[in-house]
Amino acid sequence: MLNIKKINTYYGNIHVLKDVSIEVNEGEIVTLIGANGAGKTTTLMSISGLAPPRSGEIFFLGTPIQDLAPNKIVSLGISQVPEGRRIFPYLTVMENLDMGAFLRKDRDGIKEDLDYIFDLFPIIAERRNQAGGTLSGGEQQMLAISRALMARPRLMLLDEPSMGLAPIIIKQIFDIIKKINTENKTTIFLVAQNANLALKVSHRGYVMENGRITIADSSNRLISNKQVQEAYLGGV
């Protein structure tokens, strides 16, 4: 579904991504783990078109997207839940959700998805008239995921969904991610600090070090990999 082929991305003169190749198949949950500053967020921004690669190719459902504008990429079916959630603080929860469906015109479909989201996160339905900035961290993460779902994406990019949240909320968020994948058939590409939980819900994983992919394997094997355990799983 998503096929990243040897991309090189720069921020100014800094060479961030070096020959990165990643593949995500339809229906999968794939995790990208790596230390701070390894280039995980840049990878997602390259896919979304906010940090287009200087060389290499990105195919989505067979279409090359590396030169497309961000709004074109969204319209093809890729949504991102960025790091730090980035809720619009002065828009209401409902307006934040409306913004998620910005490119859609099918009123009935939007209504359907809204009902699905309110079912998934009853708390979001309760808070729909509040300003986004007044929500707690966990609620904001739920809203950010909901907002991305409102685009009815085929591929959802999730950047650090557990950042700054209480363990019980993190567990809840990952359950929902799993649920969205199985129920809604949304393919998910996940970037995670909490590699343990992320690998448990995902099918495959990649390890990134200094802008390069160093290991690519199934999640099960990654969890039992000595190197990965020591570096990213707190030596479980």
Place this chain on the structure above:
Amino acid sequence: MDWEYFLELFLGGITRGSIYALIALGYTMVYGIIELINFAHGEIYMIGAFTALIIATVLTMAGFNQVAIVVIASGAAVLYSCAYGFTIEKLAYKPLRNAPRLSALISAIGMSLFLQNYVLLAQTSDFLPFPSLIPDFEFWEPYAHIISSQELVIIITTAIVMILLTFLIKFSKIGKAMRATAQDMNMAMLLGVDVNLVISATFIIGSATAAIGGVLIASHMGQINFYIGFIVGIKAFVAAVLGGIGSIPGAVLGGLVLGWTESFFAGYVSSDYEDVFAFIFLVFILVFRPSGILGRSVSRKV
């Protein structure tokens, strides 16, 4: 206390304030989205007034009736100003969007000077008489000593524009996209918003309200020249800062506060020093509320 005189000054303040507010909207909306002080905005207002003057003169010679002249001249002023606003952004600001903020600011000042001199050369440096587009209504005669028909029209037109704008910003798709873009441009892009379109729309809307302001005030004052955009532009900018730059209700409130300050000072103290007093008042407010009356205190993301 002479209440009738007070009321007169109060309403006069609203009239001035309305004009400042109409122009301040353009400053504040553009700043809200791309954090640029568009110094060429005052010139948009001046160009609106000139367009209306030219069209109205031609139509008068052609023998059109008063209503047709007002509608066509104002419409042309709005369209022409919008075209200018749109083009200025594309030429002078868009190429500098990722450059240091100061570069775009200097580009804006350059654009302002260019437009002033362009109109100076294309037209004249003299004051040109501007026809009174708004007649004295007969039914308003009994109250005309407190507020003239013209001032009444200015206040009502401004109120209508403000209400329409509020609806546009609050409920329309482009309005929501504008607010989202102002709060987090990259996030808006990640949701599929074409920010170039949003920025163009912002310049067009701001130019339209400035042109309306230009036609109203020119018709009220009765004369215009190439330089009118400068001082009114500065005052409208003051209004925007006073209200809290980036905030639309702030621009309206700032305009009114500035209008009242000038009107009351001119009426009770001296009209020679009204500008001085207006700017002293600005300093005074900013000392106590640095982000303006309705401005949000800035918390920078690190």
